[in-house]
Amino acid sequence: MAVASPRGAPCAAPPLPAVLAATPATQRANVVARAAAKGSATTSGGGSKPPAPQASSKSRQKYTLLGSPFPLRPVFERKTLMKEVVKDKMWTFEQQQGLGFSNVTINTRMTVIRLKSGGLWVHAPIAPTAELIAMVKELGEVEHIVLPTFAIEHKVFFGPFARKFKQAQCWVAPKQWSFPLNLPLSALGLGFGRTVQELDNANKDAVPWVSEVDFNVNTPPGFSDIGPYSEVAFYHKASKTLLVTDCVVYVPKEPLEIVDPELLIDAAAPEPFNPLSKKPADSPEARRLGWSRMCLQVLYFGPEDLKDPSEGFAAVSERLIASPVVSVLVFTKVPRAVTKWIDEVCADWPFKQIIGCHFAGPVKATATEFKAAFAPIYELAGREPRRGGVLGALPGVGKIDGWRYPEGDVKTLNSLNGLLVKAGAVKMEGPVE
Numbered sequence: 001m002a003v004a005s006p007r008g009a010p011c012a013a014p015p016l017p018a019v020l021a022a023t024p025a026t027q028r029a030n031v032v033a034r035a036a037a038k039g040s041a042t043t044s045g046g047g048s049k050p051p052a053p054q055a056s057s058k059s060r061q062k063y064t065l066l067g068s069p070f071p072l073r074p075v076f077e078r079k080t081l082m083k084e085v086v087k088d089k090m091w092t093f094e095q096q097q098g099l100g101f102s103n104v105t106i107n108t109r110m111t112v113i114r115l116k117s118g119g120l121w122v123h124a125p126i127a128p129t130a131e132l133i134a135m136v137k138e139l140g141e142v143e144h145i146v147l148p149t150f151a152i153e154h155k156v157f158f159g160p161f162a163r164k165f166k167q168a169q170c171w172v173a174p175k176q177w178s179f180p181l182n183l184p185l186s187a188l189g190l191g192f193g194r195t196v197q198e199l200d201n202a203n204k205d206a207v208p209w210v211s212e213v214d215f216n217v218n219t220p221p222g223f224s225d226i227g228p229y230s231e232v233a234f235y236h237k238a239s240k241t242l243l244v245t246d247c248v249v250y251v252p253k254e255p256l257e258i259v260d261p262e263l264l265i266d267a268a269a270p271e272p273f274n275p276l277s278k279k280p281a282d283s284p285e286a287r288r289l290g291w292s293r294m295c296l297q298v299l300y301f302g303p304e305d306l307k308d309p310s311e312g313f314a315a316v317s318e319r320l321i322a323s324p325v326v327s328v329l330v331f332t333k334v335p336r337a338v339t340k341w342i343d344e345v346c347a348d349w350p351f352k353q354i355i356g357c358h359f360a361g362p363v364k365a366t367a368t369e370f371k372a373a374f375a376p377i378y379e380l381a382g383r384e385p386r387r388g389g390v391l392g393a394l395p396g397v398g399k400i401d402g403w404r405y406p407e408g409d410v411k412t413l414n415s416l417n418g419l420l421v422k423a424g425a426v427k428m429e430g431p432v433e
Helices: 025-037 130-139 152-163 201-206 261-267 284-300 310-316 324-331 335-348 367-372 375-380 411-423
Strands: 081-086 090-099 105-114 120-123 142-147 169-172 196-198 213-218 231-236 241-243 248-250 320-322 353-355
Touching: 090 130, 105 130, 105 284, 120 130, 142 152, 152 169, 201 213, 213 335, 231 335, 261 284, 284 310, 284 324, 320 324, 320 367, 324 375, 324 411, 335 367, 335 375, 367 375
Parallel strands: 120 142, 142 169, 169 196, 241 353
Antiparallel strands: 081 090, 090 105, 105 120, 213 231, 231 241, 248 320
16 A cells, blocks of 8 residues: 655555555575574564574675566565564565655565475565575475465555565465456466465365365455455464554564665655755764654554654554554444454454564564454454454453544545545445444
């Protein structure tokens, strides 16, 4: 999803269709040891300092991004940060990603799980630079590659990544589409003749890895004639990890290490709407200011106070929230379908941590925090989020207190939402019965 940057072109944000602007043992031991030595760890905020980049030349980070209708950046070079989440079992890989030539940049994240077979299961592949591919190959053989969403900024890397692992089976979220031309995945670099299998809740027996990584598809019916919203949640049973793409995010107070410090400083200019405003000297404070401005723009398009974002950033940081863009522009149209999906995820999977594709991850969170993030959507569905088990049935105890977006910050999204509804670009689910 594109977000306007006051000091440049649009920036990258979690996607959704309503915006309509729209892949040997010794070596494995070595790479695991290197990752562990980098000090990777899971924290309650997911904001622990990531490991330093794997040593490599600039040439191994080169990747020319072609085939995307959006000018995703970086265009020619992408550094990759690798972190071990579960020893010898799970890793995350992050790259910087923005849109156009803005100073507003966040991260995009791929997760790799080693299955009992020894093969690798890849979630939401990122740009297949020589650096990234070497890291993955050191871990083992890729058996399965999963595209968990329809969103173009994830889909654009699915094909090129899959071509690097021709023996791998490819799996995608259902109802893939593109706009204005509805192109097949082969047109996005997958290659003609490659078999792609859609994930289907009703046909899980056909998925060979489901005994280790379960899934639940969220494709609310009737959302838009242009194209549906589609995101698949996954549950890695051994580590009790919930994997999502864009539905929830956790914004850390400190800038992500993958984000270029120069962009942080540029975003901290005294006059954020003046492209000629002089950049401040590099300092931790300036970097935090630039980071807070970046985050609010990505989350809200047009936050209430970008010059002094302290209040808005304090309200949104260090908590699990439903992505404002997706929540306002998609989930508000189909609240009953979405809350049904959330309830199923929380009832079926006793997850202890969440890994999303953007911002911090992994973060410690359970079903209670996950449901709380969607409190406004439960309200639209005519009910309230409740705890699981016996507690959920008790009055005064079972209810989960939710969080609401600050009215001033979400105003731009609400206005855009109204325009889309009025234009008939999206459809409402209908009154609560």
